[in-house]
Amino acid sequence: MPRIVFFGLKGGVGRSTAMAMLAYDLARTGKRVLLIDFDLESPGLSGLLLPPDRFADFGMVDWFIEDAVGQGDAVFDRKSLPRSLR
Incomplete structure (x- = not known):
């Protein structure tokens, strides 16, 4: 790719x-x-x-921080992604 x-x-x-x-x-x-x-x-x-x-409420940095403390899924809303990226 x-x-x-x-x-x-x-x-x-x-x-x-x-x-x-x-x-x-x-x-x-x-x-x-x-x-x-x-x-x-x-x-x-x-x-x-x-x-x-359509602006995001959270960015990648927010996701990395929240993921590090175990809350990544709460910040990163997979349902808002196009089907090809889920």
């Missing part, structure tokens, strides 16, 4: 925008795309790709 990773230390350089545009292009050509935003300071993919009523 091919992977494309966008990373860097400096914020505000357009990684989320570039990743969203590449994902959109790949999806338009029929590729299956999964985006994971691990930006701890300012995750931006939700704001670029989802309407405001």
Whole structure:
């Protein structure tokens, strides 16, 4: 399974925008795309790709913290995921 990773230390350089545009292009050509935003300071993919009523209440960091203390399933709602990711 091919992977494309966008990373860097400096914020505000357009990684989320570039990743969203590449994902959109790949999806338009029929590729299956999964985006994971691990930006701890300012995750931006939700704001670029989802309407405001679909923004997540919790992020990946919340899930990792809650999973470490045994509450991961309470934070990560599997029912909200597309069927292919459950």
